[in-house]
Amino acid sequence: MTSARALLRRHLERARARTTALTSIPETELVRQHSPLMSPLVWDLAHIANQEERWLARTVGRAAPIVDGIDDLYDAFRHPRATRPSLPLLGPEEARRYAEAVRESTWKVLEHNDFDDDLTRDGFVFAMVAQHEQQHDETMLATHQLRQGPPLLDAPPAPRTGTPPPQVRVRIPAGEVEIGTSTDPWALDNERPAHRVFVPEFEIDAVPVTNGRYLGFVADGGYSRPELWSEEGWRHRCEAGLEAPQFWRFDDDSGWTRTMFGKTVPLHPDEPVVHVCFHEAEAFARWAGGRLPTEAEWEKAARWDPATGRSRRYPWGDDDPTADHANLGQRHLGPAVVGAYPRGASPLGVHQLIGDVWEWTSSPFEGYPGFRAFPYREYSEVFFGDGYRVLRGGSFGTDEIACRGTFRNWDLPIRRQIFAGVRVAYGEGDV
Structure with a gap:
């Protein structure tokens, strides 16, 4: 050993x-x-x-x-x-x-x-x-x-150039896929056990939703159109006064800006949007003509290899992440532009599923069939239920040891301080 x-x-x-x-x-x-x-x-x-x-x-x-x-x-x-x-x-x-x-x-x-x-x-x-x-x-x-005040942290800027994939959406064919793991020795209890799930055909965005695309939702009155929001989501939007992602500001002279770790900079249109809650993500997806992916859909898009039919540890394979695969580990203090990590793409061409921003799914946080709390209930089991929504993929602030294709995060649907963004799915189950 x-x-x-x-x-x-x-x-x-x-x-x-x-x-x-x-x-x-x-x-x-x-x-x-x-x-x-x-x-x-x-x-x-x-x-x-x-x-x-x-x-x-x-x-x-x-x-x-x-x-x-x-x-x-x-x-x-x-x-x-x-x-x-x-x-x-x-x-x-x-x-x-x-x-x-x-x-x-x-x-x-x-x-x-x-x-x-x-x-x-x-x-x-x-x-x-x-x-x-x-x-x-x-x-x-x-x-x-x-926190308020001058910056206390520093890091090199995330990549500002990238080559977005040629396809806007990627088709994921119908079929069974292995979800979760029974073999990864460091996987946590909510990732276990591995089990087979049939996932109908669907499409998914090839890249996370960008600031520029999200601005279209804002400009089209997305925050003032209740038909785009769930009843719960609209109630929260009104009570919280949501008008744009957290840390965004609009000024007549400088336009849209965002503040990250004490620095205010112009909004970069090609970076994934970050600091949106589940309700905002859901409303955006509806505005875009789609929906949020289910957790199983996200994992199939991230792990399934059509050549072998098996589920891999990461979109690119079973090897641990490197700086060429994904934006992880606080190497940077923000997301990279879309298309910045072509080596991290899945076999079907879905990019940046790991790192940059956590991605909301439509799924409530529940145990898998055969779940066993280990080594203590308070890590996962006490949070099971419809009150929490699952997020996948990790962010620029997630370390590689806490980010796998099977890793599951969860939070309340109103939370925006987390480094969460959006990826839209389309097809069966649209709302």
Whole structure:
């Protein structure tokens, strides 16, 4: 298991380096709540460490608590985000020291573990902890997007040139496809088990919906036409006063702009639209003459290989993502233009299914047939139901360890602070 230990260590180190970068900011910014939708960043920092301690130091390593009496403070189910600033949280330096102490314990557990039970086999629990940290890193990145003030983060710009595919829509033929996985050792419980699903023929956009295309919806009065919205969606649009994607602004002199991480720039027409809620995505799809894809349709478009009939790990194959395949891992602080990653296309020619922006589907979040909660119900099962909608594909802020063709994200249909966009499907099931 030497090579497995080295790989797990690299994943854990990469996650911690990103956490450190996101929290190496003035202490006043760490402890402030930048939005009631989000925790103070200092809470996320200690929560990441507490989750790691619970599963690795204590559950696997059977060690005593490193800091007594803090589990309740960092239990995400006990305290809503809006109330977390009132808790007696660890201060920035205390949280950093706690995280360092936990990580030292983790290295000892990793070095001496035999990987010989359900929790540790193939390094699962270590990978689960790395995925958890990277998921919270993306959440912290969203907090940075919501904060006011000058930029605190920097990264090279995403690609600004690309070659859009020749076809606007791609036809996906009818047939059975394998959804989910029973073999990926680091897949989480809601991705399991693999099962066969018949998917009728449909078409899907070859690229995510761009800012320029979405502007057509705005200009055509899309936000003032209730016939384009569901009853629930129209009610939310009115109550929230939605008129454009979050962080968009129109000025008579400069036209449409968007603000990303403290910088306001002209709206790029060829970038995928980002920061739209499910209701906006659904209304746009209806305006475009289509609908949102189901989760099974999205996964078939992303994983199915017509030459072999099997489902691949990623659109391009089974190899891990590289910088040539997808915009992942916070290498950039925004989506790349459409057509920027031709090597990441699926065999049928669907582009940028992985990275750039999460894509809303029409499917509620439910367990697959034969689902078994593992290793705890609070990761997936407690969220099952019609109240949440599934998102697929990851964003520029998603790390590769938390982004596979089978990976499932979910959120409330009103959420816009996440890095979510739109891809439209057409055909049977149109609404």
